[in-house]
Amino acid sequence: MYPLLERYREDVYKCIRCGACRAVCPTFEAELDESMTARGRMALVEAVLDGKLELTEKFAEKMSTCITCMACSDDCPSGVPVEEIILAARAEIARARGVNPLQRFIARKVILSGWLLAPLIRLGGLAERMMRPFSAISPFKWKGRARKLPDIPGRPLRDSYPEVVRPDGPVKGRVAFYVGCNINLIYTDIGRSMVNVLSRLGVEVVMPPDEVCCGAPLFGLGDRETVVDLAAKNLHAFSNLNVDAIVLACPTCGQMLQKYPKMLAEARPELKAEAEAFAAKIMDINQYLLRFTETRELLGSAKGSPMKVTYHDPCHLKRGMGVSREPREVLKAIPGLTLTEMSAPDRCCGFGGTFSFAHYDLSMKIGEMKAEDIRRTDAQVVVTSCPGCRMGLSDLLDKSGQEIPVKHLVQVVEEALDKPKSGGQTAR
């Protein structure tokens, strides 16, 4: 009946219902309810598999309110892959409901086709800017104040660069930069820092024009069909580039791209080998920076000004891609920078992507604990390595009265180097 979920039957049964997830689940911490835990959600999935429960509205709600931060499976004695099971449940729900016309339009015509996405985001950004003075009627309010969202730049990042950005001086490496929609359309400053830092290191940066959305938001909503089509397009765009690595500054994209082989092995088996080769090259920028031998030297010789920072581990980077040591090593290599850890640096910030729009109140409730943890560090800057977390953290800090900036690690690296790249090929 539910083929996507059925394959997880054994995994679901592995849950021994010890409740260890309650100690780390952010949605439980916020709501103090058994149905808002991995244990509760797995019990619901098991009931569906056993035919004791239908794919009800409430079931869908419980699947939807999991923020998929993966903290539960980290601590789970039995190793239940909760996030995978939740996403499979959402896919079953999407299959059962059919896709509503608006979502279908956005998935196929806007995201998959690609060209409509930028203008729509800009339009949305403009509308949001216009509505700011009228915050009283904002749909997203927390404790009486409207949600803080970034200004949308006038131009996508990839439109501002040629396909290949060559460094001044000898070429020491060559990477493809998978930009992702957030950095391409919203936080273009992170993208510019990426290109500048890589150029400074002597690395040639390739940004294929045919890159499309990695599919993470759609995968999260259960629309796997469109994600398969997106994957095929991305594989094509990034094939035959002859690069050392495909680097990213967005771990949501990173962990999604790493899911391509498994997903395509079934849906498009002829692409399986290509997907594996592709996934093998995926690297978070922090990993690349450290594998690149020049990095520490260059950072160490930079002019350092004293700065107290704290680092927030994005869920998708630490648990999705297994990267948490490298960002800290990069930060520690920067002179003048003091890293003060939060009591729980890897506790989810509550953003969760589309989650923060579908469940804004819950998102903010979860984030409050992060905001307080940040306050206790007394840091001057919050550093993270995910544009999504940056968005969420900026809103959180604004709401908790903390006037400190949130920066992406690659921006901090750029600042630490003497000057951004000058001369040679620059942004138009």
Next chain:
Amino acid sequence: MNLSALNDILPSSRILTSEEELLVYSSDATRLEYRPDVVVKPENAAQVCELIRWATDNRVPVTPRGAGSGLSGGALAVRGGILLSFEAMNRILDIDRENLIVTLEPGVITAALHQAVEAEGFFYPPDPGSMKVSTIGGNIAENAGGPRGLKYGVTRDYVMALDTVLAGGSSARFGSRTVKCVTGYDMRSLMVGSEGTLGVVTGATLRLLPKPESLVTFLAVYHDADQAACTVTEIIRRGIVPTTLEFIDRYTIDAVENWRPGAFPSGAGAVLLIELDGFESEVRRQTEILEALLHDTGAGEVRRAANNAEREALWLGRRSAFAALARMKPSTIAEDATVPRGRIPDMVRGIRRIAERYNLIICTFGHAGDGNLHPTIAADLRNPDEARRVEAAVADIFKVALELGGTLSGEHGIGIAKAPFMKNELSEAGLNAMKAVKKALDPLDILNPGKIF
């Protein structure tokens, strides 16, 4: 069942009736399932009184629940009715620094209490394995223990007063905020470990200790389990009462090695994890005696933690035990049979024989210092033959423990799982006396029916 009256007692957001919500509250860490008719989440003691008054008047059973992490089925609504969750009553109300007392609501998670009082330089010793999840209310209902039980005692030893709601909905405070109290019957201690069958706790006053100045951790590696087990008694005989004295057998070590290689020293036949705490000079003196003793009793290797990081490393193996076992097979059955300390070597051997007789994976680890071992079975209960063997093995474990002068449950409670075995430990007169108490306090069997007896 007409539950509309509940709307007069609680806001509707605190009354859960949907199929999905009843489902998630049907189960606990035993993985058994019993569906309640409604789940309520009171915010204060007054609501609890009214709920129990209504329940008694209408003959509806009430099952109290903390985090549902209990291993004997205490939080299961075996006769349906009201599942009374204390998740919303989770505040620490006051830490009295002069009298070393903490007042709190039952839904406070034990580890949260530890954090709060340790920040003030105090210490709440009971540290059940579930402490990051379980609640004080649940700990009180089951008289939870933990590794620190040997030196510091169990939950009951720290309960000073309990605000209790009785069947019928009236409430009383048992015990007092004073160090000593012998005013009438010791109802407070009766309530502790009564598994919610005699009264429902809505508030607790617990005593604290000053936080020990110094703590040192050791890992002693033995070639065979017998030597390790005998060392346990020897330590106490020499006048050392460690704050932790954990025994881990070879099967547990192997299981952990498969999952987290290097967590235990390689080639260990059995391991003792020992901690000493107290004033620095005291700890130094005890360390001297202990280290000499460990070598006398045949420890191959003794590691001592020099700092927090090393301490974590020594504990890693012990902490990984349960998870390592849980990963071997889908079902995990944790038992709790306790014997007098001197009989530990016999108990360990007895468990070994049972594992062989029924061809089951049984790992034994636990609080050897106070005789409370946790023989834990990894199996697949969906296999009927295996399930039968597990049931027989568990019955045998109880038998062996009782034969060695022990008891059915050291800290997990009787619940539903062990109820059938009560008559093996207690005489008829003993059982009848307990039933008489239940009948006196809850004649209509409203409070957590189906448990203990």
